[in-house]
Amino acid sequence: MGEAAATPMGASMQEIDVELAALRRRIAELERARHAAFPPAVAPTPPAVSHPALASTLQAFVKRVGTILQAEKCVIMLYDPSTGRLVAQAPAFHLSDEEVQALDVSADHGLSADVFRSQHTITVPDCAADPRCAADALPALGVHNALCVPLVVERRNEAQLIIERTPIGVIHVFNKRYGLKFSDEDERLLTVLARNATAVLSGALPVSHAPTPAEEKRLANTLQQMASGLLVLTGQGEVSIINATAADLFGVTIPTATGQSIDTVVADAGLHAFLREALGQDGALTREFTLKEHVYATEAAQVRDEQGRSSGVLCVFHDITEVRNVERMKSDFVSTVSHELRTPLTSIKGFVRTLLDDPEEAYFDRTMRMEFYGIIDSECDRLVRLINDLLSVSRIERGLPLTMNYCTTDAGALVEKCVAFQRSYTERHALRVRLPEEALPHITADKDKLDQVLTNLISNAIKYSPDGGTITLSVVDEGEQLRFAVTDQGIGIAPEHMHKLFQRFSRIHGGDTQRVGGTGLGLFLTKNLVEAHGGAIWVESTPGIGSTFLFTIPKQPTSVNEK
Ligand code: ADP
Numbered sequence: 001m002g003e004a005a006a007t008p009m010g011a012s013m014q015e016i017d018v019e020l021a022a023l024r025r026r027i028a029e030l031e032r033a034r035h036a037a038f039p040p041a042v043a044p045t046p047p048a049v050s051h052p053a054l055a056s057t058l059q060a061f062v063k064r065v066g067t068i069l070q071a072e073k074c075v076i077m078l079y080d081p082s083t084g085r086l087v088a089q090a091p092a093f094h095l096s097d098e099e100v101q102a103l104d105v106s107a108d109h110g111l112s113a114d115v116f117r118s119q120h121t122i123t124v125p126d127c128a129a130d131p132r133c134a135a136d137a138l139p140a141l142g143v144h145n146a147l148c149v150p151l152v153v154e155r156r157n158e159a160q161l162i163i164e165r166t167p168i169g170v171i172h173v174f175n176k177r178y179g180l181k182f183s184d185e186d187e188r189l190l191t192v193l194a195r196n197a198t199a200v201l202s203g204a205l206p207v208s209h210a211p212t213p214a215e216e217k218r219l220a221n222t223l224q225q226m227a228s229g230l231l232v233l234t235g236q237g238e239v240s241i242i243n244a245t246a247a248d249l250f251g252v253t254i255p256t257a258t259g260q261s262i263d264t265v266v267a268d269a270g271l272h273a274f275l276r277e278a279l280g281q282d283g284a285l286t287r288e289f290t291l292k293e294h295v296y297a298t299e300a301a302q303v304r305d306e307q308g309r310s311s312g313v314l315c316v317f318h319d320i321t322e323v324r325n326v327e328r329m330k331s332d333f334v335s336t337v338s339h340e341l342r343t344p345l346t347s348i349k350g351f352v353r354t355l356l357d358d359p360e361e362a363y364f365d366r367t368m369r370m371e372f373y374g375i376i377d378s379e380c381d382r383l384v385r386l387i388n389d390l391l392s393v394s395r396i397e398r399g400l401p402l403t404m405n406y407c408t409t410d411a412g413a414l415v416e417k418c419v420a421f422q423r424s425y426t427e428r429h430a431l432r433v434r435l436p437e438e439a440l441p442h443i444t445a446d447k448d449k450l451d452q453v454l455t456n457l458i459s460n461a462i463k464y465s466p467d468g469g470t471i472t473l474s475v476v477d478e479g480e481q482l483r484f485a486v487t488d489q490g491i492g493i494a495p496e497h498m499h500k501l502f503q504r505f506s507r508i509h510g511g512d513t514q515r516v517g518g519t520g521l522g523l524f525l526t527k528n529l530v531e532a533h534g535g536a537i538w539v540e541s542t543p544g545i546g547s548t549f550l551f552t553i554p555k556q557p558t559s560v561n562e563k
Contacts, residue, residue: 054200055091060304061197062093065173067284067301068193068223068230069186070318072175073143075100076151076197077112079169086112086169099141110135115148115170121191122148125181143174147182149190151198168202178297178323185227192222229296229317232303235310237262237279246317249291275300278313294321329505329520336507336519340386343517344379351376389521392528393504402449402532406557409447411475411482412440418454419473428468431458436477443482443555449529450553456522457486457549463516464509465490469546478552481535485550492543501539502527526551534558 062074075092079085088095088103095103107113111132115122124146127133133143149171155164171194176182196219220241223230229246233239242250242257242265250257250265257265266272271289278285278300286299300315351372358364364372395402412435423431454473461471469489476483493501493508500506504524509516530537530551541547 056304057200058089058197059091061193062091063284063301064303064314065171065190065193066093067299067314067316068226068228069147069173069182069189070177070180070228070297070299070316071147071173071182072177073141074171074173075103076171076201077103077105077169078151078201079107079116079167084108086116095141102137103141105136111138111146111148112136112170112172115150116167119150119152119165119167121150121187122146123182123187124148138174141174145176145181146172146174147176147186147190148172149187149194151194151201153198153202168198171197178318178320180323185225189222189226192218228319231275231315231317232312233262233275233279233315234312235279237276239265240312249296249317271298274298275313275315278302278315282310288320289317291317294319295324296320326505332507333505333520337386337390340517340519341383344382348376348379386519389519389525392525393521396525396528397504402528404446404532404557405448406444406446408442409445409450410440411443411445411450411553414447414450415440415454415473415475415484418451418458422455422458422462425459426462426468429462429465430470432470432472434472434474436475438477440475440477440482441555443553444557445533445553446529449532453526453529453551454484454486456526457551460522460549461486461488461490461547463518464488465546466516481552481554483550483552485548487546487548489546492545492547493539493541494543498539498541502537 058076062076065071066074071093073092073094075095076089077086078089080087084107086105086107088100090097090100092100105112107116109132111122111124111130113135114132122132124130124133127138127143127145133139133146138146150167151169151171153166153168154162155166157163171190173182173186173190176186223241224243226243227245229249230241230243231239231246232241238259238261239257240259242252242254244254247254247257250267252265262272262275266275268289268291271291274285274287274289282302284299284301286297289296289298296317297320298315298317300313302310303312303314304310355364355369355372361369392402415433415435419431419433458471458473465471465488467490471489472485472487474485474487476485491509497508500508502523505520506524507518507520527537530553534554534557535552537549537551539547539549
């Protein structure tokens with residue numbers, strides 16, 4: 001069934017969209033009415049940020065938040081009860097004064113308003129797809145993704161129970177670096193950091209207050225749990241804070257490193273020079289280091305006290321090994337795909353040219369010509385399969401579901417057909433089918449996608465058994481589901497590579513199988529196709545002995561969309 005088809009309730013997608021738009025308008029109207037009738041309780045107007053000490057506290061704060069969260073930009077917005085608007089406060093982190101001035105939004109609708117009114121954190125992975133970002137004109141500031149935490153003043157009674165929560169504004173961090181998205185950990189960190197800012201901004205704490213022991217403990221605990229490495233140095237280059245990740249990275253323990261000079265704690269010469277450079281200059285420094293075979297994006301920024309004096313350097317180590325791996329795999333992938341497209345095209349072109357050069361059929365008889373047509377036909381199939389795979393992968397990458405066309409499928413006949421088809425590609429392998437004695441039942445599945453899964457696994461079994469051998473496709477009826485297994489006697493997969501097997505662009509057998517065609521997309525797609533049916537896929541393998549790829553398919557999907 002296609003995507004534009006009627007839903008189970010009978011309404012078309014367009015009708016639902018129209019109703020949704022009307023509902024959204026109605027919600028916005030109701031929210032406006034609620035705001036007019038019950039304006040949010042607001043703390044006494046926060047002190048003007050133009051106060052010089054407060055401005056420098058704010059500047060140090062947004063810079064620290066930007067560095068720790070690896071965000072490109074950070075800004076605080078405060079609620080102005082006289083206008084009912086949320087107004088960005090200068091100084092912000094990596095936003096110009098003009099951009100800050102322009103960021104003045106309604107407290108009724110939009111991203112900032114939603115966070116302010118609901119007092120809940122909102123993470124936006126893709127601003128372009130979220131109309132609330134457009135309402136705050138964030139795309140104009142070059143914002144792709146955002147994490148937004150409310151600034152809430154909490155009043156407690158003597159037993160330390162919260163008796164009142166008053167929102168005063170929101171804090172935004174924009175654009176996680178290295179093309180990543182903000183995580184749950186970022187949310188926890190920002191929530192803790194925001195509490196401190198709230199206390200200062202609401203006037204509950206003096207601008208240059210010393211953190212209370214409880215605040216210090218909470219911040220220290222949060223920083224300790226950060227997955228990224230964190231190092232805070234005094235102006236003299238002594239370690240004042242080091243978290244577990246950073247200690248592990250330098251091969252030291254937290255107690256032995258704390259209070260020591262980086263000359264003894266940091267052995268890596270390049271990193272040591274970088275930290276010395278950061279200590280000796282103003283502004284932030286960013287560089288990449290490879291430590292213990294991992295790539296770390298390292299950012300160091302001066303920390304300043306309320307009087308604007310340098311009190312040392314804050315340094316964050318963010319593990320971007322995976323990001324770099326994916327980039328490398330993507331660039332390998334482009335060259336592999338170009339090769340995979342060129343191979344069938346070269347063959348098609350060659351055979352068509354040969355046929356055109358023999359218009360009188362003087363050299364090639366009918367049998368030969370039919371053979372050439374057969375080759376052209378199967379090479380065209382190969383191209384179509386490759387392009388379909390690329391389209392499916394791009395769909396999955398954009399987070400779109402695969403369109404399932406469920407129909408009644410004779411699993412036994414499909415297995416026989418797929419195996420018979422693959423037999424025509426190999427003379428060195430014996431392809432066997434092992435089915436239960438009782439005929440397999442008809443199941444409700446997407447026949448083309450199941451065909452694609454089987455074809456992929458059998459053709460991999462052939463490709464990765466260069467010395468031939470037996471390939472067996474067996475099916476077991478497990479009651480609610482069928483379990484398929486494709487076993488080969490090929491090169492196998494080493495345990496350390498197993499986790500990469502189903503990742504996109506991933507080709508395991510480097511040099512030795514580069515001769516074998518492939519894009520590294522087959523298993524990624526296969527896994528997605530099996531999971532779209534509600535099944536699971538896994539592998540058992542011994543290097544040099546062979547592999548078995550197993551997967552399950554429920555006989556009936558949970559929500560049936562039968563043709
Ligand atoms: P490719 O297009 O490279 O075949 P796949 O996603 O189908 O991509 O497979 C990913 C990698 O997994 C292959 O490059 C190969 O290294 C390994 N692999 C897949 N199937 C097998 C198998 N049956 N035996 C050994 N290795 C396999």
